[in-house]
Amino acid sequence: MGIQLTILGCHSATPRTNAHPTAQYLKINERHILIDCGEGTQVLLRQQKVPFAKIKHIFISHLHGDHFFGLVGLISTFGLLDRRTELHVYGPKGIKEIITLQLKLSKSWTSFPLLFHELNSKESQVIFEDKKISVTTIPLDHRVYTNGFLFQEKEGARKLNMENVAMESEIEICDYHHLKNGKDFTREDGSIIDNEDLTLPPRKAHSYAFCSDTAYKPDIVPIIKGASLLYHESTFLEDRKNLTERTKHSTAKEAGSIAKQANVNKLILGHYSSRYSDLNQFKIEAQTEFEHVELAESGKTFTI
Numbered sequence: 440m441g442i443q444l445t446i447l448g449c450h451s452a453t454p455r456t457n458a459h460p461t462a463q464y465l466k467i468n469e470r471h472i473l474i475d476c477g478e479g480t481q482v483l484l485r486q487q488k489v490p491f492a493k494i495k496h497i498f499i500s501h502l503h504g505d506h507f508f509g510l511v512g513l514i515s516t517f518g519l520l521d522r523r524t525e526l527h528v529y530g531p532k533g534i535k536e537i538i539t540l541q542l543k544l545s546k547s548w549t550s551f552p553l554l555f556h557e558l559n560s561k562e563s564q565v566i567f568e569d570k571k572i573s574v575t576t577i578p579l580d581h582r583v584y585t586n587g588f589l590f591q592e593k594e595g596a597r598k599l600n601m602e603n604v605a606m607e608s609e610i611e612i613c614d615y616h617h618l619k620n621g622k623d624f625t626r627e628d629g630s631i632i633d634n635e636d637l638t639l640p641p642r643k644a645h646s647y648a649f650c651s652d653t654a655y656k657p658d659i660v661p662i663i664k665g666a667s668l669l670y671h672e673s674t675f676l677e678d679r680k681n682l683t684e685r686t687k688h689s690t691a692k693e694a695g696s697i698a699k700q701a702n703v704n705k706l707i708l709g710h711y712s713s714r715y716s717d718l719n720q721f722k723i724e725a726q727t728e729f730e731h732v733e734l735a736e737s738g739k740t741f742t743i
């Protein structure tokens with residue numbers, strides 16, 4: 440239950456000894472998700488002891504290499520491990536062609552169902568939903584078609600207020616299910632007990648917004664409003680703000696401003712440019728706009 444986010448890679452552009460490109464492993468309400476898949480992601484997953492077979496959904500933000508060049512390798516490894524469970528890949532239109540061409544020419548056909556869900560809408564839309572979670576796109580502003588993703592828990596069942604339930608002799612265990620689903624209880628004499636007198640509200644549903652890569656785009660604020668956790672790219676500091684227009688990236692201050700406007704609980708920064716060696720400067724700069732800032736770091740886990 441809840442959210443557990445593990446940062447696998449969080450640096451921009453080329454992989455280096457201690458700087459891996461974007462990939463994140465998200466556990467949300469019992470669902471196991473991979474977000475982006477830069478080079479080396481499968482090694483980082485192994486380092487974090489993530490059971491490969493549990494990942495059924497992979498969300499790719501855009502088709503720049505530092506966000507998906509690890510995908511064909513991971514899929515190929517799934518095949519070598521004789522995976523049987525299906526794998527769903529969500530990403531920009533074209534991702535199916537890129538991946539299947541490599542699998543075809545290397546004769547690496549998979550032993551499991553590989554299902555692509557290609558995206559091309561510039562509007563925010565729900566792209567996955569089950570009884571536990573939903574996933575909504577966050578259209579971003581980058582040099583190529585890019586989406587962030589909002590992962591939301593569905594609100595769970597109400598909890599029994601056992602003190603009050605125990606006082607009603609007519610309530611039996613077989614009634615619990617209905618009470619948890621919000622139904623009132625009717626006694627044999629026809630009198631009704633309000634559900635609210637017998638149950639407590641469910642635990643708060645949490646959400647995680649992933650926004651990378653993007654220029655400063657306040658349009659996304661209504662989509663991510665009140666998120667429990669926001670990852671927003673901060674490729675640069677304000678000293679290189681002149682580069683953000685051409686590269687369509689953000690500064691740490693701009694990430695902080697988005698977090699403030701969206702009134703999220705916590706901001707995580709990442710996608711740092713290799714120009715910077717002191718990453719703490721990113722935190723200091725973002726905190727001029729928003730207090731609750733953390734730095735993404737390979738292997739770091741955030742839990743809600």
Ligand SMILES: [Zn+2]
Nearest residue numbers: 501503581652
């Ligand atoms: Zn990019």
